[in-house]
Amino acid sequence: MGDVTDTRRALVTGITGQDGGHLTELLHDKGYEVFGLIRGQRNARKEALEAEFPYVNMIEADLTDQTSLIQAMLTSEPHEIYNLGAISHVGYSFRNPQLTADITAKGVLNLLEAVRVTGMAEKARFYQASTSEMFGGLDYNRPGAGYNEDSLFHPRSPYGVAKLYAHWIARNYRESYGMFVSTGILFNHEGERRGLEFVTRKITNAVAAIHLGRQDHVVLGDLWPKRDWGYAGDYVRGMWQMLQHDVPDDFVLATGETHSIEEFLALAFAEVGITDWRSYVKQDPQFMRPAEVDILLGDPSKAERVLGWKREVSFHGLVQRMVRHDIELLKRDGAF
Structure with a gap:
């Protein structure tokens, strides 16, 4: 090719x-x-x-x-x-x-x-x-x-x-x-183009806003599901x-x-120097689904x-890239 x-x-x-x-x-x-x-x-x-x-x-x-x-x-x-x-x-x-x-x-x-x-x-x-x-x-x-x-x-x-x-x-x-x-x-x-309605971008956008003093917490659903x-x-x-x-x-x-949402949170907050991230996270049943998938792990060997x-x-590189992008985006826009 x-x-x-x-x-x-x-x-x-x-x-x-x-x-x-x-x-x-x-x-x-x-x-x-x-x-x-x-x-x-x-x-x-x-x-x-x-x-x-x-x-x-x-x-x-x-x-x-x-x-x-x-x-x-x-x-x-x-x-x-x-x-x-x-x-x-x-x-x-x-x-x-x-x-x-x-x-x-x-x-x-x-x-x-x-x-x-x-x-x-x-x-x-x-x-x-x-x-x-x-x-x-x-x-x-x-x-x-x-x-x-x-x-x-x-x-x-x-x-x-x-x-x-x-x-x-x-x-x-x-x-x-x-x-x-x-x-x-x-x-x-x-990635950077992910919509704010998706949990990964919701997290990185919130972490960026918390880092810049424009938000004090993020509200999520279940934190245990693991994804690839x-x-x-x-x-x-x-x-x-x-x-x-x-x-x-x-x-x-x-x-x-696979990595859990908790792992994603920990890496995202670590990117802005916050290790005790749990105090910045609240959970709300409205974000919990009627049926949840516990774990999704893929085998890409054929591809x-x-x-x-x-x-x-890498996973760490992905989280880092998204957090840094959202920090720069919020700085440039001057708004939450």
Whole structure:
């Protein structure tokens, strides 16, 4: 695999999200013409997207509206399609399961059908963003080894269930119509672009605010769950590598190690010189989910062996990067 030499076109859904930002940057650096699918004329993130990525060709479309997706295909004529669009917050999916199903599950079917009926499947390679939440913490009979591509699924949230449908319908289109469809089963990946509604960014933003004297505590839910946390920039590189591979397939991207939310907190506060972090943390039942996944550990050996993928940013480096970014961001903005 090497960098792209001829101008290629990529269509990215979910381009205003964390992964969309990292992927857009990577594709542009590799010489792609990037098309981004955004929802509605008054999309709150449109202005920020235009400012950060003025080279992106924006297309207004919606994963729940197949007609608009067909038009998006005809407009962009992509060589590669990265479907990152979804209702992606687990907690939110419990409050809005119907919307989660419509966008995160059925939206993928709509997009795949748009690719198929327009004939784009003959030249376009399709990436589907699957998730470790499909596993759901079920005992996988591989103690300490982590989930791999053959592990059993047992989602424990509307988000995980919706993603599982999306994963299987993507595989079905690959097997039924011979489409080049690869799925990336990504474990938790974070970074500077993570939304404030996610626990990692909520923590680093709060730590930065506490450090600057603009906040005195952070309110969280359970602190014991363990996750396999990596850096989003490393993971979008893996997405790209999947579509450069000769054969479409399913790949787990993970670090192969787990850390609890408590560990994340300890490292984040240590970055600003606070060792007794517990006095700055309060817990509230409203942030605790009806069903929680105890531990998620991934086995990325297939991606490492077949794609040559390897994570570069360590867990400590990830936390450090996020805290330092949020400190600088709050200093620059001059506001909490």
